[in-house]
Amino acid sequence: MSEKTNRAKPSDAVIDAWIGLMRAQQRLLGQIEADLKQAGLPALGWYDVLWELVRSPQGKLRPFEIEERTLLAQYNLSRLIDRLEKAGLVQRQTFDQDGRGQWVVVTEEGRALQKRMWKVYARAIEENFGAKLSEADVATLTSLLSRFS
Amino acid sequence: MSEKTNRAKPSDAVIDAWIGLMRAQQRLLGQIEADLKQAGLPALGWYDVLWELVRSPQGKLRPFEIEERTLLAQYNLSRLIDRLEKAGLVQRQTFDQDGRGQWVVVTEEGRALQKRMWKVYARAIEENFGAKLSEADVATLTSLLSRFS
DNA sequence: CCATTGTAGATGCAATTGCATGTAATAGCT
DNA sequence: AGCTATTACATGCAATTGCATCTACAATGG
Secondary structure (H helix, E strand, O other): OOOOOOOOOOOHHHHHHHHHHHHHHHHHHHHHHHHHHHOOOOOHHHHHHHHHHHHOOOOEEOHHHHHHHHOOOHHHHHHHHHHHHHOOOEEEEEOOOOOOOEEEEEOHHHHHHHHHHHHHHHHHHHHHOHHHOOHHHHHHHHHHHHHHO | OOOOOOOOOOOHHHHHHHHHHHHHHHHHHHHHHHHHHHOOOOOHHHHHHHHHHHHOOOOEEOHHHHHHHHOOOHHHHHHHHHHHHHOOOEEEEEOOOOOOOEEEEEOHHHHHHHHHHHHHHHHHHHHHOHHHOOHHHHHHHHHHHHHHO
16 A cells, blocks of 8 residues: 655755745845836836847847747736837837737837846846855856756 | 946846746746646635744734735735635734734634645645755755845 | 638736825834 | 824725636638
8 A cells, every 4th residue: 555645745955945946036026126116117027028129139029929038928918018118118010921910119218228227137136146146156056947947 | 547337237147047046936936826726726825824824833923923924015915814814714813912913813724725735835846846956956056045035 | 712720919807916105002202 | 291203004096917808810621
């Protein structure tokens, strides 16, 4: 008679690591969102989309491509694009090859905002995160975390 | 004349690690929330509060204590407690030593739900997270992440 | 060509969150 | 004691999110 019917129980060490991951991300994200807000800048969600657009070859992507890259839910992205467009940071353009599709194009204002946000964001990353890790730590952490992508 | 006025710029390696952390947490959390939902269980926020209560000495805590332990915002916690109470999982009790305060007490139903959620949660942690790490990895990761608590 | 199925994106509505502020009670100062 | 500041928690309202569903178009199979 098998004893271990319930497989897949994590060890205490795994649970500690799990909690550590959740807490670290929560704290760091909270700190950085606070820095952005204090600088009068929008939240990170806006940055993520702008960044994907800015670094794309033509400064434009299809919504579903943004969705893949940012892990935003489709309905959330749809409305986030609404807000970005209302703020003049992106523009929707028709996609001729497929009547269902569209391009989301970053505007100059969008590029400018992305740069301004990056100044604050970069500093916050370094101060809250980078400053606490050696180069070797950084490499180790990146390697470990890459297993979950 | 100093060249480096703008200090605190993270290296590319630090940025990679940062992105890795955000993405790993986002993916893992999403996966686990999906598992809970599929099992017809409430979201992790409910679990976190129930767990803090269950593991507290008397099965009760002050709201501000829960707040510290979970990093929930005060106004969010206040309303989360409303929902937990409405669901019969906790009860508010008066705190005699301070008229402003109250106890949040976990009920038997609350304890039962915490156990049921843990079964799903534990399995999800192991499958999505623990299974991808050796014991040494786990120790390393915990140690690195602890710098941000 | 037509019917069915799949994909891209939008949207109504309810639930949750964020922000600002409110209320009640305690603590601290003079 | 009396006044002010602080702490604990709640709440109105606007913004965001989640869920389910909808529309429009495209692809596939007969």
